Amino acid sequence: MFKSTDFIRTTHAGSLPRTPELLAANAAQAENPEDSDAFNKLLTASVVDIVRKQVDVGLSTPNDGEYGHTMSNSVDYGAWWNYSFSRMSGLTPGGTDRWQQTEQRRSSPGNVVLTTFTDRRDRQRFREAYNDPTSGILTGRKPGSQPTVTGPVTYTGQQAVQRDIANLKEALAATGATEGFLPSLSPGSASRISNEYYGSDEEFIYACADAMREEYKAITDAGLVVQIDDPSIAENWDMINPEPTVEDYLKFTQLRVEALNYALRGLPQEQIRFHLCWGSWHGPHTTDLPFADLAQTMLSINAGAYSFEAGNVRHEHEWKVWRDLDLPEDKLILPGVVSHATNVVEHPELVADRIERFAQIVGRERVVASTDCGLGGRIHPQIAWAKLEALTEGARLASERLWK
Numbered sequence: 352m353f354k355s356t357d358f359i360r361t362t363h364a365g366s367l368p369r370t371p372e373l374l375a376a377n378a379a380q381a382e383n384p385e386d387s388d389a390f391n392k393l394l395t396a397s398v399v400d401i402v403r404k405q406v407d408v409g410l411s412t413p414n415d416g417e418y419g420h421t422m423s424n425s426v427d428y429g430a431w432w433n434y435s436f437s438r439m440s441g442l443t444p445g446g447t448d449r450w451q452q453t454e455q456r457r458s459s460p461g462n463v464v465l466t467t468f469t470d471r472r473d474r475q476r477f478r479e480a481y482n483d484p485t486s487g488i489l490t491g492r493k494p495g496s497q498p499t500v501t502g503p504v505t506y507t508g509q510q511a512v513q514r515d516i517a518n519l520k521e522a523l524a525a526t527g528a529t530e531g532f533l534p535s536l537s538p539g540s541a542s543r544i545s546n547e548y549y550g551s552d553e554e555f556i557y558a559c560a561d562a563m564r565e566e567y568k569a570i571t572d573a574g575l576v577v578q579i580d581d582p583s584i585a586e587n588w589d590m591i592n593p594e595p596t597v598e599d600y601l602k603f604t605q606l607r608v609e610a611l612n613y614a615l616r617g618l619p620q621e622q623i624r625f626h627l628c629w630g631s632w633h634g635p636h637t638t639d640l641p642f643a644d645l646a647q648t649m650l651s652i653n654a655g656a657y658s659f660e661a662g663n664v665r666h667e668h669e670w671k672v673w674r675d676l677d678l679p680e681d682k683l684i685l686p687g688v689v690s691h692a693t694n695v696v697e698h699p700e701l702v703a704d705r706i707e708r709f710a711q712i713v714g715r716e717r718v719v720a721s722t723d724c725g726l727g728g729r730i731h732p733q734i735a736w737a738k739l740e741a742l743t744e745g746a747r748l749a750s751e752r753l754w755k
Contacts, residue, residue, distance in 0.1 A: 354716045358750040360411035365534040366725025367416035368732035373397050377421045395518050402522035409743030412530045419515035426491035427728035431580050435536045438508025442498035458591050463603040465590045472638040488634045499545040506562040516573045535566045537581035539607030560614035571622045578624045586630040588640035597644050612653050625654035631724045642669040658685035660723040663692040673712045687723030689738040696737045702745020715753045720746045
């Protein structure tokens with residue numbers, strides 16, 4: 352990954368809005384997976400177009416918009432996760448929509464377990480808002496089910512990831528972009544589905560680590576940057592009832608970190624970036640774990656750069672945490688300076704201020720300005736692109752000040 356040597360480089364957290372044509376093609380492909388030639392041609396052309404659009408807006412490090420990860424609807428909070436279901440064996444389709452599961456699982460001191468999405472503590476506190484379809488929290492979301500693990504988990508997505516790699520490399524060559532990344536799911540997040548096969552969480556998570564390692568390695572072997580999408584590190588906190596101690600939670604999380612580091616073993620850190628977030632849905636997030644409690648855990652992950660939420664109103668104040676952190680000299684940070692959590696488009700001056708805060712702490716060359724989370728499936732395409740314009744304009748303003 353390139354440092355911000357002469358100016359503040361820019362990127363984003365992965366997902367970008369799909370075109371109506373691609374959404375229609377996703378639906379048709381789901382109905383008739385055998386008819387793949389036309390779909391693949393459209394996908395390749397769409398990736399070239401979306402990379403060109405990112406380059407034109409001024410982004411330094413584009414990606415494929417996660418266009419290779421099927422999105423079911425223009426509003427879709429789960430494509431970053433659901434794509435993995437078609438790339439692993441041992442999964443039986445069907446089951447309940449995770450936002451409709453009514454089961455409650457209770458933790459006890461020293462015994463942390465994840466409960467269901469409907470039993471999240473934030474959702475329980477704001478039950479009326481979450482259940483109101485006009486509240487804006489899950490408005491427009493299309494229901495969808497998750498599979499159950501019923502056999503050995505192995506990676507079966509070799510053809511799909513090679514298609515994604517080829518599409519992005521073709522787009523980079525066509526647009527002259529010098530660096531590109533592909534997001535990929537973490538073992539900790541991949542294992543948050545029902546398990547009827549493995550005897551323990553550890554066994555299941557490490558099976559996911561072995562499987563997903565194939566995808567990470569394919570991406571880095573191709574000379575691209577892999578982004579590990581892992582909201583489970585922070586988001587799991589809200590899925591534990593009653594609220595655990597931070598000590599118990601970090602112990603629970605350590606298994607997921609160790610499994611990820613195991614999956615990343617031997618891969619070049621300079622081609623690995625890690626994305627931490629508290630989930631992309633538009634809820635109150637009053638039960639988010641403070642970043643200060645997670646920062647050292649995040650830095651223990653063997654990545655060359657760390658992407659995290661720093662622009663939304665629940666987490667912006669946490670830039671101050673970096674005053675007390677020791678970021679290794681060879682690593683970068685990718686703070687979110689525009690957010691997926693609001694339709695309000697950030698002013699470039701505000702974006703510049705946010706960038707400068709981090710630059711003054713860790714050094715300008717180690718800051719790459721980014722988004723809080725993926726914009727695709729969360730906000731309207733017009734607003735998403737206006738936010739990316741604000742991001743690059745804010746980075747330009749910050750660069751003028753930091754290199755004057």
